[in-house]
Amino acid sequence: MMAKILVVDDEADMELLIKQKFRRKIRDNTYEFVFAQNGAEALEKLHDHPDLDIVLTDINMPVMDGLTLLTKLPETNPIIKTVIVSAYGDMENIRTAMNRGAYDFVCKPVDFEDLELTVNKTLQHVTQMRNTLQAIKENNILKMYVDESVLSFMTHQEFENSLLVNESVEATVMFIDICGFTAIAEQVSANEVVNLLNSMFDLMVHEIIEQGGRIDKFLGDAVMAVFRGNYHLDRCVEAALAVRKKLGSFEQKLAGGTVYKPQVSIGINAGDVISGNIGSASLRRLDYTVIGDAVNVAQRLQSMAQPGQIVITNTSCEKIKESFICKPIGELKLKNKEKPVMTYEVLE
Structure with a gap:
């Protein structure tokens, strides 16, 4: 992965020296350098290059x-x-720089071997920080979708042993x-499509x-839901009627x-x-789902x-006909x- 480094120095020969000393790294796409002549210009470069890793x-x-730049970063x-690269290597400047957040200090005239070691060490630290933040982000996203007890369970060995445990249920x-x-999705912007779809999904859920x-x-613009336990069919039909009613009163003004x-x-x-x-245990990409x-x-x-329409089979209709009003649709030829199959429409 290429590291992106901002060099801030008003000495004209500093850019030339950097390009000469790190020419192999630049040629191999290991390092990419961006240059600025003062702190104000450096802030503009940071705005233009948000993926920068290090400032020298x-x-x-x-x-x-x-x-002053250190306080703005x-x-x-x-x-x-930030690594300070300066001829002002007295303790007062070093302490001030460190107190303002500098990661390290290299004195001029620059020992470029020492500078490269310092850059590598700093890059490792930045990479660790990015990885940590990514892990926190992924963990927070996981918590949005997974119950806390499941997260706790996943930290134990039983998780490894139960990945492929299946059961047959009604x-x-x-x-x-x-x-x-x-x-509709072809007529409006991507953001509007996603926001609209999520709003309707929230109502269904x-x-x-x-x-x-x-x-x-969630399957594109469709939802698959499963009901288990006592009166699972009745509860499912109740949910279907509620979804139909809720979506029937939903409207959104589009661009x-x-x-x-x-x-x-x-x-x-x-x-x-x-x-x-169902999925690949070796890749840890499994979907807890139902099939059949x-x-x-x-x-x-x-x-x-x-x-x-809410469509059910005659078998389901027999089970719920005392609780719901159903109207015959007729026989439908289903794949395989x-x-x-005789089908019915649930009215209310």
Whole structure:
């Protein structure tokens, strides 16, 4: 990985010396140097090059000196580290520089072998800081999506041993698709698409969780949810009705003045599913999900549902007909099914 270094010095020959002494590093794309003649110009360079790793700066310069520059760096780039390269190597200047955040101090005339060792040491420190911040960021993102008890569990050896443990369970699977969203996505900006989609997903998720369901995955502009436990089919249908009602009252004004009013098509099916971690254990990329015929049927019912429809099979209808009003749709030919399946639409 190439390191990017800002050299701040008003001496004209300093840039030439740096390019000469580090020519191999520059040629090999190990180092890239950016140059400035004073602290004020250095701040402009930092703004233009936010990926800088190190600053090598003199102390005595016009417009803005190196010690003043040190006080400005934290608000510009808190990760970057500074090495003072100056002829003013007295203890007072060294202490002032260190107190203002300098990482190290190299005296002029410059011993370039010593400077290279100092740069390498500083780069290692910057890399460690970046890695630590990345780990913190990833951990915080993980906490957004994973229960605390699961995070605790993941730190134990049982996690390694249970990655491929599967079970067969009875559950209800629901697929919800936002009708015609692809066409809308082609008309507005990427940010607007994502914000709009996330707003609708938030509404769906609330209703699904309210009925004890679990979001299995987001599939583009669709959601797959799973319900387990007592009355899982009834609770799933309740959630579907709530999602349809909530999305029915949702509207968003888009750029250009268009008002978007979404509709959803929903497929629901109950049955035995296999629940487990599907994916590659060696890559640690597994998706805790459910698979099986019941899942496939639910997805195919959704694909055949019209906007606003909640489609179920006759088997599901028999189980919920005392609690919900259902209307026959008719027999539908589903992929990989020898015989047509009688389907119903849940009205309320």
